[in-house]
Amino acid sequence: MTLVSAILPTYNRADYVSGAIDTVLGQSHDEIEVVVVDDGSTDDTEERLAAYEDDDRVRVRHNEENRGISASMNRAAELADGEFVCVLNDDDRWHEEKIEKQLAAFEQANDEVGIVYTGGVVKQGERVVRVYRPERRGDIYPDVIARFGLHPHSSHMLRAECFKLGGFDPDFPRGVDWDHCIRLAKEYEFEYVDERLVERIFHTNNISQQLTHGVEVNQMIWEKYREEIESHPDIERRLREKQCRAHARVALERGQRRRAFHYARRAMGYERTAESAFIMLFALLGRRALGAARRARDAVMNWRASRDE
Known part of the structure; x- marks a missing residue:
């Protein structure tokens, strides 16, 4: 069975990170691993992550100091052993069949497809405040420079070989998803699963929600x-x-x-x-x-x- 890796950067999100890990471990696809990089957290994140030390599906690394989301995702990607790599933010959650459905999409896709993403929602409590509907597939370069349109980033599953083109740009403190996809789109096609398989939790600390x-x-x-x-x-x-x-x-x-x-x-x-x-x-x-x-x-x-x- 195909091994799939989830790369999970986290920083001072002790109240969220366990839920993100559990959403991977609860997938219907069994061959999975979670690579967590704690980016120098100063809250209770380290203690929360220690609860998984006996689970061989979860690997945790700690940055000695805060290095930023790009550096943390790159470190996690370098450690990942999966044939496919999924991006996951610590405040996002997956539908239990997300990985299974994306692997099925890859099986049906041509060899030029490097990324499969899905739809999703943003929720504030029980209220849906935004809906992401996937609509872009195939060769999306250079159009992707003008419009990202591939949200949510936590829905992205990539062939591991995609990282040979380079990882996430450390010079981008935000918008790393858009920048990375521009570079990927020069070499790979995109495909999607037309279902809402990711849920984002709206809160005041969301980087992408800043004014x-x-x-x-x-x-x-x-x-x-x-x-x-x-x-x-x-x-x-x-x-x-x-x-x-x-x-x-x-x-x-x-x-x-x-x-x-x-x-x-x-x-x-x-x-x-x-x-x-x-x-x-x-x-x-x-x-x-x-x-x-x-x-x-x-x-x-x-x-x-x-x-x-």
């Missing part, structure tokens, strides 16, 4: 791939639209209505999107209208999620 996340990651992608971006005018236009829209979102959240309107209008100049139009509208109407719209959005999302279950 300026989109602006910062877009800028890092732009700087690293500038030559490739400028050689594809459509990609450049879409990235400029995305960056302006990200600035507009941040400004709107901060109550900077004039600035939000300005950036949303610039974004519309590159590409007309419903989100930019709504930002312009809410910049005119104010935060009360924005709050009402979000409540309506959340209600619709919960209804759709419950309907599709």
Whole structure:
């Protein structure tokens, strides 16, 4: 039976990491291992991980100091013995058949496929606040430079050979998933399982939920791939639209209505999107209208999620 490795970086998430490990050990596919790298945690993480020391399916390493998520994932990937490697964040959970269904997708795919991902949801308590629906397959380069669109990262299963192209970039404190997939897309095709097999737990410490996340990651992608971006005018236009829209979102959240309107209008100049139009509208109407719209959005999302279950 095929061995599958889960690489699990963690840092000061004592309340979450055991649940992540257990979600791997509870998979319907039996041949699995979990490689955990504790990135210099100062909370009770080490004690929680010690509970698995007698389980030969779990291997734990500790960084003496905090080195960042990329370095921790790279260390875990180097230790992994599986033919396939799965990424798992410590605050994410898997459906018990996730690995089994992804292996089946690999069996049916051509040899050019290097990554199989799935859909998922983000939950705050029992409430679904976001749904990820997979939609991109095959050769996604250079389109992936303009739009990641491969969430959630904890759904990704890769052929181990993919790491021969290099691991996660230590210069990216965030957005490592997007950067890694850009490099993978140059050599491999992508496939997906059209099911919600990953659940993300929403909390205030989620890196990807930080207000300026989109602006910062877009800028890092732009700087690293500038030559490739400028050689594809459509990609450049879409990235400029995305960056302006990200600035507009941040400004709107901060109550900077004039600035939000300005950036949303610039974004519309590159590409007309419903989100930019709504930002312009809410910049005119104010935060009360924005709050009402979000409540309506959340209600619709919960209804759709419950309907599709």
